[in-house]
Amino acid sequence: MAGQEQQQPQSRDTEVAEDLPAPPAAPEAQASDATQGVDDLLDEIDGVLESNAEEFVRAFVQKGGQ
Amino acid sequence: MTGGSATAGLPAGGLPAGGAMRVMGSETEYGIHAPSAPGANATMMSARVIQAYAQVTRQRAAGGAETRWDYTDEEPLHDARGWTLERSAAEPEQLTDRPPVLDAEAVALAYGRAELDHDGEEESGSLLMNMVLGNGARLYVDHAHPEYSSPEVTNPRDAVTWDAAGDLVALAAVRRLAADPELPPINLYKNNTDNKSVSYGSHENYLMPRSVPFGEIVRGLTPFFVTRQVMCGAGRVGLGQDSSRPGYQISQRADFFETEVGLETTIRRPIINTRDEPHATADKYRRLHVIIGDANLSETANFLKFGTTAMVLSLIEAGLAPRVELHEPVAALQAVSHDTSLTATLRLADGRRVTALDLQWMYYEAAAKLAQDTGVADAVDGDGHTHEVLERWSATLTALDSDRAAAASSVEWLAKLSLLEGYRQRDGLQWSDARLGLVDLQWADIRPEKGLYHRLLARGRMQRITDDAAIGRAVTEPPSDTRAFFRGRCVSRFGADLVGASWDSVIFDLPGHGKLQRVPTREPLRGTEALTGGLFARHREAGPFLAELLGRSPGS
Numbered sequence: 001m002a003g004q005e006q007q008q009p010q011s012r013d014t015e016v017a018e019d020l021p022a023p024p025a026a027p028e029a030q031a032s033d034a035t036q037g038v039d040d041l042l043d044e045i046d047g048v049l050e051s052n053a054e055e056f057v058r059a060f061v062q063k064g065g066q
Numbered sequence: 067m068t069g070g071s072a073t074a075g076l077p078a079g080g081l082p083a084g085g086a087m088r089v090m091g092s093e094t095e096y097g098i099h100a101p102s103a104p105g106a107n108a109t110m111m112s113a114r115v116i117q118a119y120a121q122v123t124r125q126r127a128a129g130g131a132e133t134r135w136d137y138t139d140e141e142p143l144h145d146a147r148g149w150t151l152e153r154s155a156a157e158p159e160q161l162t163d164r165p166p167v168l169d170a171e172a173v174a175l176a177y178g179r180a181e182l183d184h185d186g187e188e189e190s191g192s193l194l195m196n197m198v199l200g201n202g203a204r205l206y207v208d209h210a211h212p213e214y215s216s217p218e219v220t221n222p223r224d225a226v227t228w229d230a231a232g233d234l235v236a237l238a239a240v241r242r243l244a245a246d247p248e249l250p251p252i253n254l255y256k257n258n259t260d261n262k263s264v265s266y267g268s269h270e271n272y273l274m275p276r277s278v279p280f281g282e283i284v285r286g287l288t289p290f291f292v293t294r295q296v297m298c299g300a301g302r303v304g305l306g307q308d309s310s311r312p313g314y315q316i317s318q319r320a321d322f323f324e325t326e327v328g329l330e331t332t333i334r335r336p337i338i339n340t341r342d343e344p345h346a347t348a349d350k351y352r353r354l355h356v357i358i359g360d361a362n363l364s365e366t367a368n369f370l371k372f373g374t375t376a377m378v379l380s381l382i383e384a385g386l387a388p389r390v391e392l393h394e395p396v397a398a399l400q401a402v403s404h405d406t407s408l409t410a411t412l413r414l415a416d417g418r419r420v421t422a423l424d425l426q427w428m429y430y431e432a433a434a435k436l437a438q439d440t441g442v443a444d445a446v447d448g449d450g451h452t453h454e455v456l457e458r459w460s461a462t463l464t465a466l467d468s469d470r471a472a473a474a475s476s477v478e479w480l481a482k483l484s485l486l487e488g489y490r491q492r493d494g495l496q497w498s499d500a501r502l503g504l505v506d507l508q509w510a511d512i513r514p515e516k517g518l519y520h521r522l523l524a525r526g527r528m529q530r531i532t533d534d535a536a537i538g539r540a541v542t543e544p545p546s547d548t549r550a551f552f553r554g555r556c557v558s559r560f561g562a563d564l565v566g567a568s569w570d571s572v573i574f575d576l577p578g579h580g581k582l583q584r585v586p587t588r589e590p591l592r593g594t595e596a597l598t599g600g601l602f603a604r605h606r607e608a609g610p611f612l613a614e615l616l617g618r619s620p621g622s
Contacts, residue, residue: 045518062108063209
């Protein structure tokens with residue numbers, strides 16, 4: 001289908017980096033990097049989430065809107 | 067028009083046709099919650115948000131960069147199909163042409179005396195409910211939510227920028243309230259449901275020529291609106307209006323739509339809304355009021371929402387929208403939202419079955435062809451916007467089909483899902499677990515330190531369309547290329563001399579003049595910096611400014 005040959009759009013911030021291909025990591029290294037990234041992220045978010053999820057979510061009650 | 071002498075002889079139209087440029091704007095109703103005061107009245111809290119922002123702008127500009135809303139041209143009961151609803155037949159919340167007077171009686175009628183007493187407000191009648199901002203936007207209390215209506219812009223990139231500026235306006239109010247020891251802190255969420263049965267809107271507005279038959283708009287837009295959520299949905303934990311079935315779906319709003327076409331926005335919500343308030347010269351324009359979208363934090367999702375919709379409207383105007391008709395569009399809307407695998411097929415009226423992505427590709431192909439034929443899509447000589455919309459549209463559809471990990475950096479429902487799946491895998495959570503509900507809610511917290519979208523953004527995991535500097539400027543600066551420039555500049559320069567403003571007027575009250583002077587701004591592409599920038603540069607005082615604008619000698 002037309003358009004499928006399109007490149008992935010890159011944000012402007014990363015366009016420069018795109019020109020400098022990084023050496024491909026070994027598959028297991030890639031996987032563990034990705035897992036590490038997600039773990040880090042979840043650790044950070046653990047510290048950001050409101051405490052007592054159940055009560056907080058239950059108390060978020062809105063009046064109707066458009 | 068009264069203000070015509072300042073702009074006489076200049077073309078009113080003039081945006082390149084066939085692509086993604088068009089007069090457009092966004093409206094965001096924020097979810098509002100005071101965790102330390104769970105019973106607080108939502109309308110009252112919303113008024114406090116407006117009040118808090120008024121304090122911020124008063125600090126910012128000694129002249130008082132705030133102005134009241136002028137309701138003269140509001141026509142909420144005009145139906146685009148050609149009739150007007152009787153006031154007596156309207157729902158009370160449809161009567162948006164009256165200033166909301168938040169007196170004790172009204173609050174008590176709407177929400178019960180107990181809640182009012184609980185809140186303990188005495189001075190409620192004096193609360194500010196409506197502001198016009200120096201960036202041309204409107205900030206006000208809509209029902210029981212604070213709402214930011216962006217200034218009119220001409221392209222999807224600016225739509226993203228001035229919509230994101232609204233989040234910073236809301237954030238400034240939240241910060242102000244958090245610093246006030248007398249008041250409970252208030253959180254604002256850029257989402258569309260409380261996941262208990264209530265939804266509130268994120269709306270888009272697009273200017274169209276009135277000559278396009280409304281039936282063509284309905285026919286051309288419906289299959290597109292049913293399926294564009296695969297790119298623009300914000301994601302939601304829970305299925306059904308009351309979230310009674312566990313699971314995850316693509317759209318915040320889909321389960322709240324019950325009919326195909328209609329005037330209402332708060333009940334029996336329609337895929338195509340027929341409210342016909344052009345806020346402009348009515349015999350030339352209609353304002354298409356779109357209520358089916360999710361509020362987006364992802365800049366790319368927001369960019370695609372405005373950009374692709376503007377392009378589909380260009381197709382409809384050219385009579386070139388794909389000739390497809392969905393069998394039972396409301397059911398299809400919900401089926402698409404509930405199918406995160408994107409493999410479900412929808413039945414067309416002619417019996418064919420297609421996926422949501424197939425339908426989006428049909429619209430993409432047609433839009434790309436029209437844009438190519440009209441020249442607006444050219445990377446160098448085009449209109450400067452359509453090329454990027456097409457690039458991102460096709461790239462997103464391709465990634466949704468074949469590389470969902472890549473799509474998660476732009477598609478909001480996938481970004482949120484990646485976080486939720488992380489929690490599900492790490493902690494073995496079921497979809498009914500409250501922590502996943504909290505991730506969904508807190509995704510939309512507008513505070514960068516608490517909002518999970520903002521945490522992903524800070525880690526460079528979300529693609530950007532605009533940047534922090536541009537968004538920061540848009541908090542105080544109006545777009546230069548629409549009448550919002552004139553409105554915003556009047557507010558920030560002459561705020562003390564204004565008694566009101568609306569989309570299509572600015573009203574001055576000058577000392578020494580017996581009556582108010584209303585400057586109509588009914589042409590959305592006038593009042594631009596090019597047309598009125600010199601006027602603002604020449605005058606520091608409202609009197610001589612208005613005299614030149616209205617073609618009078620000063621002092622007359």
